[in-house]
Amino acid sequence: MSNAAEAPIGIFDSGIGGMTVFGAIQALLPHERLIYLGDTARLPYGTKSAETVTRYATQTTRALMRYDVKMVVIACNTATALALPVLKAALDPVPVIGVVEPGARAAVEASPDQRIGVLATEATVRGGAYARAIHALRPQAQVSQIACPLFVALAEEGWTQGPVPELAAERYVSTLFQAGRPDTLVLGCTHFPLLAPAIAKAAGPDIRLVDSAQTTALEVKLALGRLGLLRDGAPASPQFLVTDAPERFVRVGGQFLGQSIASSSVELIDLSPAA
Amino acid sequence: MSNAAEAPIGIFDSGIGGMTVFGAIQALLPHERLIYLGDTARLPYGTKSAETVTRYATQTTRALMRYDVKMVVIACNTATALALPVLKAALDPVPVIGVVEPGARAAVEASPDQRIGVLATEATVRGGAYARAIHALRPQAQVSQIACPLFVALAEEGWTQGPVPELAAERYVSTLFQAGRPDTLVLGCTHFPLLAPAIAKAAGPDIRLVDSAQTTALEVKLALGRLGLLRDGAPASPQFLVTDAPERFVRVGGQFLGQSIASSSVELIDLSPAA
Numbered sequence: 230m231s232n233a234a235e236a237p238i239g240i241f242d243s244g245i246g247g248m249t250v251f252g253a254i255q256a257l258l259p260h261e262r263l264i265y266l267g268d269t270a271r272l273p274y275g276t277k278s279a280e281t282v283t284r285y286a287t288q289t290t291r292a293l294m295r296y297d298v299k300m301v302v303i304a305c306n307t308a309t310a311l312a313l314p315v316l317k318a319a320l321d322p323v324p325v326i327g328v329v330e331p332g333a334r335a336a337v338e339a340s341p342d343q344r345i346g347v348l349a350t351e352a353t354v355r356g357g358a359y360a361r362a363i364h365a366l367r368p369q370a371q372v373s374q375i376a377c378p379l380f381v382a383l384a385e386e387g388w389t390q391g392p393v394p395e396l397a398a399e400r401y402v403s404t405l406f407q408a409g410r411p412d413t414l415v416l417g418c419t420h421f422p423l424l425a426p427a428i429a430k431a432a433g434p435d436i437r438l439v440d441s442a443q444t445t446a447l448e449v450k451l452a453l454g455r456l457g458l459l460r461d462g463a464p465a466s467p468q469f470l471v472t473d474a475p476e477r478f479v480r481v482g483g484q485f486l487g488q489s490i491a492s493s494s495v496e497l498i499d500l501s502p503a504a
Numbered sequence: 505m506s507n508a509a510e511a512p513i514g515i516f517d518s519g520i521g522g523m524t525v526f527g528a529i530q531a532l533l534p535h536e537r538l539i540y541l542g543d544t545a546r547l548p549y550g551t552k553s554a555e556t557v558t559r560y561a562t563q564t565t566r567a568l569m570r571y572d573v574k575m576v577v578i579a580c581n582t583a584t585a586l587a588l589p590v591l592k593a594a595l596d597p598v599p600v601i602g603v604v605e606p607g608a609r610a611a612v613e614a615s616p617d618q619r620i621g622v623l624a625t626e627a628t629v630r631g632g633a634y635a636r637a638i639h640a641l642r643p644q645a646q647v648s649q650i651a652c653p654l655f656v657a658l659a660e661e662g663w664t665q666g667p668v669p670e671l672a673a674e675r676y677v678s679t680l681f682q683a684g685r686p687d688t689l690v691l692g693c694t695h696f697p698l699l700a701p702a703i704a705k706a707a708g709p710d711i712r713l714v715d716s717a718q719t720t721a722l723e724v725k726l727a728l729g730r731l732g733l734l735r736d737g738a739p740a741s742p743q744f745l746v747t748d749a750p751e752r753f754v755r756v757g758g759q760f761l762g763q764s765i766a767s768s769s770v771e772l773i774d775l776s777p778a779a
Contacts, residue, residue, distance in 0.1 A: 270556050271546055276660075278749045281545050284776075382657030385551075393671045400668065474553045477626075501559075
């Protein structure tokens, strides 16, 4: 193991949703040191323009570089969909992995007939990155998509079960299905895995649900292996950085992670240019 | 009429919700020139800390000063609740009117027994500004409050009728009522008037609903009258400034205003320090 392998992996998200990806990486790679940075002062990215998302994501991921990370994971579908090439250029030579390509791969692998529906934010849907990533893997795939902005609010509010999320899921899913019934749905936003039971109920038992958390974690592992950067030291406690409201991060982030987050592990950082 | 009366009124909001206040001012004061500025690049404010909301609101309202406004209306409950004194100091000598005090006044005037419930954002509830404003007017009033963050997403999604908003309203209202049944509910976020029918249904027929749009418009009129700044020229077309995604503002803002917004009246402005 090289000395460089001791460096942490930086995980970036617009706010809290990326904690589903963080959890998958932590489970698959328990020896890695992880630093998670959530841009909670400017969340959500999903309703914003490509230019604004790119500017915010570039500023925020650059802040991660101060921690000498060996890799950056863009654990946000919107930032990946709209800004991945810019972020790769900005962070070069540090390798950057996004969540859209792993999500697309999970979908084509799960889909028997390559009829794939994408549930995502407004910005991700508008950018069309999932359709491009799926077609790059399976040119004949039929891809339909719908923006589900209410899922973000439901996940952050912790309303993941019961009639409100079920009715919201029914409304989105039935609208999507008007364009033809897919056999697989991609949860194309890191908030959406929390609503998977409600989405599955609305979609019906014959439809597969996939998200990018597991496949992104696997891609991180493979890429680190190729680079000789896998760490095998004793497990280290993760570190969380947020640009606003650390106490809210502790509360809502714990819902996403499915385990409590220590307040002492969450640090408020200032990204404003004056800082 | 003085020359100064020709100047526009600046109306500031974190994004789009303030359009309910804009609409009330436009209806009551059709001769005034109105400039609305929505900080759509950083919305919503309601989940952010007091420090961040204050910084964003100060930057954004200062941008309004470039348009030589004769008055600034803070058409955002969160910004008013957390930052009104700072904004008054920052914009001095231009008069600044917020929405919380007018909303509190509407509530105490409507409430027969001074049992008032406040529905608002997380940040507004945490800051306690409504309770303070109500108690300043009626020290004996019983005030209860609850954060309803899902209402913001529902209003922006245009899901203002049907089972999803009704069930969400039922859940929030029944939780609030556990602390005792109010006779009046204040809609303490500019998004919430769009959900008034669902909230009224959940609350029951004996409960009054008030919001701050009408009373704020009235306060603007009275203050301009006192200052000799009421304009009586021919009606002028309003101008809209946003910090991101003008096409989304046209679509969602039109839902809030209840009439369509001309794309040509919406301008994208840059608040970043480099600009």
